[in-house]
Amino acid sequence: MSTAQQPLPSGIGAAATAEEVIKGVDLTGKVAIVTGGYSGIGLETARVLRSAGAEVVVPARDLERAQAALKDVPGAQAEYLDLLDPASIDTFAEKFLASGRPLHILVNSAGIMATPLARDARGYERQFATNHVGHFQLVRRLWPALVAAGGARVVVLSSRGIRFAGVDFDDLHFEHRPYEPFVAYGQSKTANALFAVELDRRGRAEGVRAFAVHPGIIIDTGLVKHLDPELIRASGTVDEDGNPIIAPERQWKTVQQGAATGVWCATSPQLAGLGGVFCENCDVSPLVTPETEAAWYEGEQTPGVLPRAVDPEAAARLWEVSERLITA
Known part of the structure; x- marks a missing residue:
């Protein structure tokens, strides 16, 4: 398979924070939307983009919670949106x-992980509906504004969770x-990555580029709330007191490090002329090959998609398929 999945290399590294990667970038006059921008890495993404001068809009299902979270991000605007409600999108x-x-800049950061089975009003499985379908509809509806930017970037938060499953079209x-x-989580995260590939293909002639991102494993967010604490402890990612181990x-x-790759994809001049790629650790990920597959599955330290x-x-x-899903 022909692919652009080749590290640049960027020279930045896994430990960089979002604040570090945006240093020297002036976003004055730019407009950004960050879904999930009122908690976890989404909030850090919104904060850093705003600190660089961008006008930041945060769609939120819980406006009161969003406004409270954004009190330390002066000028950020919260607007109502529920990714499970097509009308609100x-x-x-x-x-x-x-x-x-x-x-x-559009950063699709909102997401849920490993939730019990639930469906939206259309009967769509909730993780797929939230993580992919809702964001797909949002991008399609905002398309005129992305084109009007004369050079826009869409960042889709995927995950190393792609390892759990591909997309079962049947x-x-x-x-x-x-x-x-x-x-279900793996399917939705693979869908996120595939979405960036085709979005970039369709948008590049009009100046719209797209990137999928693995932010890292960040325990200190609401994303893990449905996981058994014993499962988290068994993973070795927390210490005996339940505190995240940072490596x-x-x-x-950390949350600050987890936001770095998304911010890098949204703003870095290193990515000029590129798109449709999966990124991690502030660089383009290499493609997993038969020679590297075993090591990739075995340990998070082996990068790749x-x-x-x-x-x-x-x-x-x-x-x-997604076009049909949002018009059904």
């Missing part, structure tokens, strides 16, 4: 488009197979 996008603002919503939380060389990161997560044919198929 359309309303948010219509309001933004009516403002006449271009959209230079049973996206677990209607015919047993539901497994991590399989960026193993992808075990599985071919199925950047396959252009699967990406094109997912796009067509």
Whole structure:
């Protein structure tokens, strides 16, 4: 498979923070939207983009919580949006488009992980609906503003969770197979990566570039709230008191380090002319090969992306399926 999955190399490294990678970047006059921008790495992303001068809008299902979280991010705006509610996505996008603002940066950071089986009002499995379908609809509705920017970047938060599953086009919503939380999560994260591939292909002629990101393993966020504490302890990512162990060389990161790759993809001049790639540790990930596959599955310190997560044919198929899902 022909691929652009080749490290630059960027020279930055796994331990960098978002604040460090944005140093020297002036975003004055730029507009950014950060979903999930009121908690975890989304909040840090919003804070750092705002500190560089960007106008930052944070879509939020819980406006009161978002406004409280953003009190230390002066000027950031919270607007209502629920990724499981198609009507609210359309309303948010219509309001933004009516403002006449271009959209230079869109960071799709909101997500859920390994939740019990639940479905949205359309019957779509909740992890796939939240992590992929809602964001797909948001990008499609905001497309005119992205094009109007004359050079926009869309950053899609994926995960090393792509290892748990590819996209099952025959049973996206677990209607015919047993539901497994991590399989559903893996499917949604693979969908995130594929979305960036096809989005970039379709958008590059109009100046819209897209990147998928593995932020690292960040225990200190709400993303792990559905996980058994014993499972977390068994993973070795926390100490005997339950505190996260920070080892960026193993992808075990702080929130500030976890936000770095997404911010790098959204703003770095090193990525000029590039797109449609999966990134981690502030660099383009290498492609996992048969020679590196065993080491990749065995330990987080081996960087890489599985071919199925950047396959252009699967990406094109997912796009067509997703178009049907948001018009059903």
